[in-house]
Amino acid sequence: xxxxxxxxxxxxxxxxxxxxxxxxxxxxxxxxxxxxxxxxxxxxxxxxxxxxxxxxxxxxxxxxxxxxxxxxxxxxxxxxxxxxxxxxxxxxxxxxxxxxxxxxxxxxxxxxxxxxxxxxxxxxxxxxxxxxxxx
Numbered sequence: 001x002x003x004x005x006x007x008x009x010x011x012x013x014x015x016x017x018x019x020x021x022x023x024x025x026x027x028x029x030x031x032x033x034x035x036x037x038x039x040x041x042x043x044x045x046x047x048x049x050x051x052x053x054x055x056x057x058x059x060x061x062x063x064x065x066x067x068x069x070x071x072x073x074x075x076x077x078x079x080x081x082x083x084x085x086x087x088x089x090x091x092x093x094x095x096x097x098x099x100x101x102x103x104x105x106x107x108x109x110x111x112x113x114x115x116x117x118x119x120x121x122x123x124x125x126x127x128x129x130x131x132x133x134x135x
Contacts, residue, residue, distance in 0.1 A: 064115055066110055066111050068080075073113070074113070077109075
């Protein structure tokens with residue numbers, strides 16, 4: 001009886017090991033098949049034109065949004081000043097350095113702010129961390 005029990009245990013163990021190995025092989029095959037279907041072909045990197053280029057769009061076709069969606073952020077520096085009030089010191093400083101009118105500096109900054117927030121998905125904490133630790 002003891003021999004039969006030991007033999008049954010050995011057979012059961014071999015079956016379990018075989019099933020585990022089979023599961024690993026199937027998992028690896030599935031991984032590489034899915035990876036092959038999902039991953040882009042590396043020989044195409046850098047050779048595929050983007051959609052805007054294919055559509056023959058220029059910078060003039062893609063103007064930045066100058067709407068004041070987020071102007072209240074960042075100490076509200078980009079809000080239009082009340083009539084008779086000066087622009088914030090930061091706007092005046094950039095205008096003096098670039099020779100641009102203060103309103104032009106404000107408008108360009110708004111476009112940049114809108115673009116940055118859209119590109120980063122509004123995740124300023126991540127990008128702040130990345131900027132601080134990347135160098």
